[in-house]
Amino acid sequence: MSILTLDGVSKRFGATEIIRGVSLEIEAGENHAIIGPNGAGKSTLFHLISGRYTLSSGSINFKGEPIHNLAPYEIARRGLARSFQVTNIFPRLSVFENIRCALLWSEGYRYSFWKLLGKQQSLNAKARDMLEQIGLADKADLPSGELAYAQQRALELGVAVASGAELIMLDEPVAGMSHSEAENAVALIRRITAGKTLVMVEHDMNIVFDIADRISVLVYGEIIASDKPENIRGNKQVQEAYLGEVITDDNA
């Protein structure tokens, strides 16, 4: 059953059409990667799904209900979480507070101004548990703005996942990381998104072919192929789109 359905989605900025009629089905539980050359509109597509941009035309359905006219916070509440390409956390709050804030809505606290956070045992336990999972338990009280880059990326991931969303969208989760950092990050992604639907944009083909069950290729705002990794690798059209960046077994 598909959890997320895009139907004829397009987005224009002025006269330029960045996304040109994208239709896509994401199955519940799959790991889906979106790849494509620079400027293909991958991030824009993410922004459209998560509600940061409004569609020019088309529709997006999440769990069978249209979400394309909703504000980002309404989409998030329905169980669709995302991370950002550029680290996007709450820099002056501690690492622990970052995670706890991400948990608040899904734990049903809403805008409560009568409950004291310090007394919410189960909430705090969950936040600490998430910190353990992303390996930042020993940095819990540090202002998150002071973390090292790779740690901030881990926190970014933690904030996205903490809410318990069913569908998680990751925008270049390992960009800018060293090889070993990236390996750790991939292991982390696998661990904390287990059993959930994952949609990711990533440039590193090793990681894409490692994680994804299915891959969609976005070129100039259009999906030119959407298939299993092994079929994508052999796809002529895809190879042409990458202009010589032939995907071989070497770097796959």
Place this chain on the structure above:
Amino acid sequence: MSEVFIFATLNGLVTGLLLFMLASGLTLIFSMMGVLNFAHASFYMLGAYFAYTISGVIGFWGGLLFAPLIVGAIGAIVERYGLRRVHASGHVAELVFTFGLAFLIEELVQFFWGRDTKNYQSPEIFDFALFSLFGQEFSAYRGFMIFIAIAIFAGLYVVLTRSRVGIIIQAAISHPNTVANLGHNVPFIFMCVFGTGTALAGIAGVIAGPVLTTFPGMATVLGSIVFIIVVIGGLGSLPGALIASLLVGLLQSYAIASDVGMPELLTLLGISFDRNHPLNDLWTLNLPQIAPVLPYLLLVLVLIFKPTGLMGNREE
């Protein structure tokens, strides 16, 4: 009726153009540096006071020449040693800094010049009526104010759109880092822009001082109105600032000149009212009374319905 209308229009035009002299500098600074200079009207006040002192020694024209230069230099120093340090702490800190600066300048003016109103007069060569309509005279000095304001607008417009400096400035507005990478000294440009903007405010002070009286509260009187104009016009838009200045000037001028109010309106609607009612103040409200409120009302309405202002396209 028509003579009231014509004079209200002329007065509104003079006020509007005077406001624009301030608003243009403020807009220039904002569009370049992203700083809303709360102290802008304080530089205007400094312009009036320096011109008053200088004109006592070498006459009005000396004041018109040197006072804006002094004010601009002070502005440049403030940017270099104050604003630039605060810049790192973000826009809110910058706004708070200029707020404090406005406070300090008012105190400094009282310290150096005293609390009393200064007898700063327009030069004698303008002591004649430019023309008279329906028996009312329009003074030559007001004509001179209109001339200077239009000259400033034209000058700014030409510099910004035609000159090399203008092109660099426009580029620095939208892509400060790129401009820096091209080898331009962006901090230096910022300092010059801040100096120029404050000098423009200084000119406005020199010219407005004789008409609007030179006293320590003159910055406060105009300060928030000018601030509001650049927001109504759209932050960073020079044409927007011009339109909003004229709009506010005319609006206030018409409101003051008109003699309609709630009593007339209620009579028109056929509603009678009780003079002793607790809401009497509301029933007897008239337009001249609410004239000072109109710019703020306009601001709130604009911000609610079009947060970017009339001509603006920035929304932080």
Place this chain on the structure above:
Amino acid sequence: MKKHLLLWAAFAATLIILPSIFDSVLGISILNQMTIWIIFALSYNMLLGQGGMLSFGHAVYFGLGGFMSVHALNLIADEIFVFSITLIPLIGGAVGLLAAIFIGSFSTRKAGTVFAMISLGIGELIVASSLIFVDFFGGEAGVSGDRTYGPPFFGVEFLQDSEVYYLGAFWLFVATLLMYLFTQTPAGRMANAVRDNPERAEFIGYSTRRVRFISFCAAGLFAGVAGGLFAINYEFITEENLNALTSGRVLLMAYIGGLGFFIGPIIGAIILTLMNSLLSNYTELWMLYLGIMFLFTVIFLPRGFAGFIMMHRLAWQNGRLKLLALPYCLTAIPAAAFVTALVGLIELSHAGDEGLHFFGIALSSNSIVSWLLLFALAAASAFGVKLTRARLATAWQAANGASN
């Protein structure tokens, strides 16, 4: 948790003891002012420090609360309305809250410059209206009431300032506690998150507008409580209490004290109240000094006095605070001398022919010796600061370096 309880108990004890220490008429009067301004400054910090909303019109809620409270005092005196004087701050708070609900419903959509401008516009709008609606605002003269006509509260009729103090201290304690607790709730924490990164807050399920709105309403409520206390303390209120002057003053308090810390505005309110009440007795230039101090804070101590104190946390944790003591003193002495010389110069140039008595020394603005003396002191002390600064810097590094 225990530490917290202890802190609050100490706070309560201090509030109770203070009037016994500062028992002069002036002392009590200053303490009374502090209760008002601390609540007001803390409420302002809910906006700017915790919620990231820079307001130039926070006095509106303070003033409206105050006006309604004075009217309430009059209604109580006229026996139209039976109510205890002790609960007047609740009326102020309710009015502040209502005004905040109305204005916040459209002004909290954005933070930043747009919010600042709307707050400025609304502030000016209310001030201008206050001069139009004379019946409610009393025009330029304001409105006055009398707190002593209400039903006695366990025999207390609030004839004396010290009685008013305990009432103010009670409300100060309650308001401070509630505002602190607010920072520990989901709404309070999300206000910080929205301040830091509104975009991300939306993606974890929160409407930034709603989060800001809640903080805004709470800030209006407590500003109104402060306005109610003002009404009880001064028994009159004018347009000045809701205009830009008062709005600016609370901004100064919060900023000088330190925005990022709960205790910051408390420190700021205490400093400004002291300057206002004490310094103004010695010099008519105190506002000038306040302006200089404010700009100095914005430039050199962007996190205020509380931030300055907190800068020493690392040294404290390292147990090396004592390394700093001597270098601090060595720099502080010439620095104090420098400030003294500057103040002397400013005062002397303002003194006119009468001259001035400065720390027991008679100075005359006509005598070159007086001027030279002050200039020499300024130059020498500036040199002294320069000499000792290097040592302070070294000590600072040693105290904050990694412990080993």
